[in-house]
Amino acid sequence: MSRRILAPLTCLAAAAALTACSADGGDGGDGLTVTANSTDRVPMDAVVAAFQEANPDTEVTVTYADTDQLQSTLRTQLSSGTAPDVFTVWPGNGNPAAVELLAPSGYLADLSDMEFTSRIPEGDRPVTEYEGATYVVPVTYSGIGVIYGKEALADLGAEEPTTWSELIDLCGTARDEGVSLLALGNQTPWVTQLVTYALAGTTVYADNPEFDEQMAAGEAAFADSGWQTAMEKYLEMEEEGCFNEDPLGTSYEASVSNVAQGDAVGLVQVATTLSQVQSEAGDTELGMFALPATDDADQTLMPGSVSAAYGLNAESADSAQATAFVEFLASPEAQDIYATEGGTLTALPDEDREIDPALTTLTEFQTEGRTVPFMDQRWPNPRVQQAHFTVVQQLFAGDVTVEEALTEMDEAYEAE
Amino acid sequence: METAMATQAQSATPAGSKSPPRSPKGGRGRSGRTAVPWWFVLPALAFFAFAALVPSARGALYSFTDWDGLARDYAFVGLDQYRALFSDGNARSALGHTLLIAFAVTVVQNAVGLLLALGVNSRIKSRNVLRVFFFAPAVITPVVTAYLWKYLYSPQGAINAALDSVGLGAVGQDWLGDSDIALWSVVAVIVWQFSGYSMVIFLAGLQSIPQEIYEASDMDGAGPFRRFWHIVRPMLAPALTINLMLSLIGGLKLFDQVWVMTQGGPGGATDTLSTVIYREAFQFNAFAYSTAMAVVLTLFVIVLSGVQYGYLGRQEKRNS
Numbered sequence: 001m002s003r004r005i006l007a008p009l010t011c012l013a014a015a016a017a018l019t020a021c022s023a024d025g026g027d028g029g030d031g032l033t034v035t036a037n038s039t040d041r042v043p044m045d046a047v048v049a050a051f052q053e054a055n056p057d058t059e060v061t062v063t064y065a066d067t068d069q070l071q072s073t074l075r076t077q078l079s080s081g082t083a084p085d086v087f088t089v090w091p092g093n094g095n096p097a098a099v100e101l102l103a104p105s106g107y108l109a110d111l112s113d114m115e116f117t118s119r120i121p122e123g124d125r126p127v128t129e130y131e132g133a134t135y136v137v138p139v140t141y142s143g144i145g146v147i148y149g150k151e152a153l154a155d156l157g158a159e160e161p162t163t164w165s166e167l168i169d170l171c172g173t174a175r176d177e178g179v180s181l182l183a184l185g186n187q188t189p190w191v192t193q194l195v196t197y198a199l200a201g202t203t204v205y206a207d208n209p210e211f212d213e214q215m216a217a218g219e220a221a222f223a224d225s226g227w228q229t230a231m232e233k234y235l236e237m238e239e240e241g242c243f244n245e246d247p248l249g250t251s252y253e254a255s256v257s258n259v260a261q262g263d264a265v266g267l268v269q270v271a272t273t274l275s276q277v278q279s280e281a282g283d284t285e286l287g288m289f290a291l292p293a294t295d296d297a298d299q300t301l302m303p304g305s306v307s308a309a310y311g312l313n314a315e316s317a318d319s320a321q322a323t324a325f326v327e328f329l330a331s332p333e334a335q336d337i338y339a340t341e342g343g344t345l346t347a348l349p350d351e352d353r354e355i356d357p358a359l360t361t362l363t364e365f366q367t368e369g370r371t372v373p374f375m376d377q378r379w380p381n382p383r384v385q386q387a388h389f390t391v392v393q394q395l396f397a398g399d400v401t402v403e404e405a406l407t408e409m410d411e412a413y414e415a416e
Numbered sequence: 417m418e419t420a421m422a423t424q425a426q427s428a429t430p431a432g433s434k435s436p437p438r439s440p441k442g443g444r445g446r447s448g449r450t451a452v453p454w455w456f457v458l459p460a461l462a463f464f465a466f467a468a469l470v471p472s473a474r475g476a477l478y479s480f481t482d483w484d485g486l487a488r489d490y491a492f493v494g495l496d497q498y499r500a501l502f503s504d505g506n507a508r509s510a511l512g513h514t515l516l517i518a519f520a521v522t523v524v525q526n527a528v529g530l531l532l533a534l535g536v537n538s539r540i541k542s543r544n545v546l547r548v549f550f551f552a553p554a555v556i557t558p559v560v561t562a563y564l565w566k567y568l569y570s571p572q573g574a575i576n577a578a579l580d581s582v583g584l585g586a587v588g589q590d591w592l593g594d595s596d597i598a599l600w601s602v603v604a605v606i607v608w609q610f611s612g613y614s615m616v617i618f619l620a621g622l623q624s625i626p627q628e629i630y631e632a633s634d635m636d637g638a639g640p641f642r643r644f645w646h647i648v649r650p651m652l653a654p655a656l657t658i659n660l661m662l663s664l665i666g667g668l669k670l671f672d673q674v675w676v677m678t679q680g681g682p683g684g685a686t687d688t689l690s691t692v693i694y695r696e697a698f699q700f701n702a703f704a705y706s707t708a709m710a711v712v713l714t715l716f717v718i719v720l721s722g723v724q725y726g727y728l729g730r731q732e733k734r735n736s
Contacts, residue, residue, distance in 0.1 A: 249593025394683030
């Protein structure tokens with residue numbers, strides 16, 4: 001082979017080898033690598049900028065990926081030793097990249113000795129710990145409720161409903177005015193769970209706060225529990241015309257647009273969706289209320305839990321840069337930046353912090369201890385959540401009964 | 417007349433479809449002339465083995481373990497994953513959908529592709545523009561077309577709006593949300609995207625048929641149908657074989673379009689083996705189980721395409 005060809009090839013090979021060295025993650029080398037969910041791009045970028053301002057010598061590379069891609073890539077990286085230093089970890093269980101799945105395999109560093117662990121609210125400890133040790137730094141707190149346009153609700157001559165009867169009446173009022181009270185995008189699987197969660201918060205946990213523990217002990221089941229009431233009320237809302245037409249053909253994006261364009265008054269969503277609705281709706285003033293499930297307003301509970309959380313790669317535990325970044329994520333400064341940019345609440349409470357008025361209700365419920373963790377965070381495996389997605393779609397298609405749906409969820413709960 | 421046409425067709429077999437000369441013993445000889453191409457193939461074969469064959473074989477080994485894709489160790493469990501697979505209702509349902517999609521896509525895509533090829537092989541002035549127009553969807557990434565169609569299929573989307581605007585609003589459907597029609601809506605997208613691809617292969621076959629044969633058939637007084645049946649059909653056999661093979665394999669492996677448009681929903685109505693494999697591996701952490709499923713899918717593809725290839729090969733020989 002001529003030298004003219006060999007020379008560039010040699011350079012190329014050398015460049016590839018060098019690139020491979022510098023791309024090696026998890027060793028806390030020259031730079032810090034972070035992987036986050038693409039929905040958190042704006043707040044994470046802001047936090048990284050603040051961190052780099054305080055640590056100008058540290059180069060931080062952040063990779064963003066959608067939930068599916070992030071979960072599948074992360075597992076490959078972890079098992080092959082190429083995972084980033086700090087990465088998104090889902091609180092609790094029931095998810096392929098959740099604390100209770102990654103910690104037992106030894107992929108997460110134990111953060112119990114860090115200062116922030118004493119500031120984690122008692123109610124959130126179960127979803128940040130595994131066998132008594134803390135494995136993630138919780139960053140945001142979110143809740144599930146009805147995000148709505150205040151003007152749209154006022155146009156109906158109504159106020160936030162606080163009881164089930166008021167809610168059903170309001171559905172009729174909205175329908176008579178030619179709009180839907182709630183946009184529902186059940187074509188997108190993860191959206192299917194939100195209304196059930198919002199209803200089950202009250203129908204399951206108001207009377208039986210120990211339900212999750214009873215499920216884990218095999219003393220309770222979805223069938224014949226408050227879940228049955230929640231599912232039945234979900235279908236009743238559909239029958240009463242609370243939702244837009246064809247929820248199974250409507251995606252999450254379309255449901256957000258329905259609210260922004262005034263075709264629906266609001267939608268049942270996680271609080272983090274507020275910023276997306278706001279960006280599409282312009283200057284419209286938004287609010288959020290808990291979805292009532294009974295006629296006793298005092299009984300209403302709201303699903304609320306740690307939303308975004310980050311873990312430290314066990315192989316990066318000795319890296320000063322990586323531990324400094326994790327500690328920074330727990331600082332009041334970073335928590336404030338993250339929550340402000342993401343339009344949500346901080347996971348580590350800060351009484352001095354100013355809160356988005358739209359999140360007032362969620363804050364009140366959090367402060368009064370009237371929240372329950374997102375249900376899937378307490379489930380033993382990801383199959384239960386998937387079964388939940390599937391059966392809700394089947395319920396809306398009329399393919400299964402509520403009893404059959406709950407039996408399927410119970411079977412998924414029992415699966416290994 | 418038929419005999420004359422058949423003889424001419426035989427003598428004018430396209431050069432591309434002729435078999436290479438064989439040694440007296442029936443196989444390739446060991447002479448230097450035939451041995452050289454094997455040396456040429458070796459580098460590519462070595463790379464293919466390194467990048468595809470070896471990892472696939474190693475991956476298949478996991479189907480005999482209980483590995484969850486994360487744990488640092490695992491145990492061999494024999495055929496347990498395969499036993500679980502055959503008693504899994506979701507997998508059976510997904511297999512049914514996969515076979516249905518593969519069959520529908522193979523038949524409809526090739527029928528449409530053949531009609532398009534016959535159309536643009538005629539002497540109409542706009543044939544070149546039409547060829548580009550029909551082939552264009554095939555060069556777009558399937559994920560992009562799937563997002564486009566997801567929007568078009570939405571209840572307030574362009575399809576229902578168009579039907580409404582011409583007074584056919586009652587025909588409008590919840591195309592992806594109705595579990596009875598969602599699967600067919602997905603099939604329609606694949607047919608729309610890849611019929612042009614089949615068309616190009618058929619077109620290549622059509623253009624390799626010598627003009628003299630058509631002229632001879634004209635002189636024999638053959639009409640368009642007889643000409644298609646006795647000349648075009650047998651001489652398109654190699655193109656048909658390739659098209660049927662590719663569309664069948666594509667249909668069996670289908671993932672992208674389903675995942676983007678429905679993620680297997682509503683309620684599992686469009687789940688295919690590939691979407692179930694993905695979910696088992698990356699959402700349920702059942703890596704070994706999903707590998708067993710992938711092995712079964714691979715065997716399905718090999719067996720079905722082998723049977724199809726054997727049958728079509730015999731048909732080709734009979735035609736020639």
